[in-house]
Amino acid sequence: MGLIEAYKRFESTKGASFETYAGIRIRGSIMDEVRKTDWAPRSVRRNGRAVANAIKELEATLGRDVSDMEVAAHMNISMDEYHEMIHSSMSTQLFSYEEMLDSDTSNLDSVESEIENTPYSLVEEGGFQNQLATEIDNLPEREKLVLSLYYNEELNLKEIGAVLGVSESRVSQIHSQAAMRLRARLSDWRD
Numbered sequence: 001m002g003l004i005e006a007y008k009r010f011e012s013t014k015g016a017s018f019e020t021y022a023g024i025r026i027r028g029s030i031m032d033e034v035r036k037t038d039w040a041p042r043s044v045r046r047n048g049r050a051v052a053n054a055i056k057e058l059e060a061t062l063g064r065d066v067s068d069m070e071v072a073a074h075m076n077i078s079m080d081e082y083h084e085m086i087h088s089s090m091s092t093q094l095f096s097y098e099e100m101l102d103s104d105t106s107n108l109d110s111v112e113s114e115i116e117n118t119p120y121s122l123v124e125e126g127g128f129q130n131q132l133a134t135e136i137d138n139l140p141e142r143e144k145l146v147l148s149l150y151y152n153e154e155l156n157l158k159e160i161g162a163v164l165g166v167s168e169s170r171v172s173q174i175h176s177q178a179a180m181r182l183r184a185r186l187s188d189w190r191d
Helices: 002-009 018-037 041-063 068-074 077-089 099-102 107-115 118-135 141-152 159-165 169-185
Strands: none
Touching: 002 018, 018 141, 041 068, 041 169, 068 077, 077 169, 099 118, 118 141, 118 169, 141 169, 159 169
């Protein structure tokens, strides 16, 4: 649709090449379609980025892991607002990459095999995995424990809460905080 729009509206007298103009229109059409099919409001996505950016800024400034309270204070919001932002942004992820690969309706197998065939992508993916492992290892102990119990031991949130002596919702908050911290620390890899 973007290409058709570019063809209809392109004016060579404006000084831009058709390729440049069409690229912008195509990118815009793609983003419009993605926004139409996204069930989460833009504010949820914006809040998730704001939390990740706040964590990244604070950790860069302070040179250490930051607490929930420090992030909330940096963003000038209450702890309840902060936890709501984390919860709502993490609830926008409906499925995992592995679940998509297991799905019979997925076309990711062909895409994945094409991507995996290039030496650069293998090195890049290996580098990302190494950095992810390093960043997980650098998480605060409680967040690292929650991730380990959830992903390695395959405990559910209620079981993890029993182990830690906290509520299921607090485990969810700790898990979300760890995910946000990892997203902030690894943002340069996927940009």
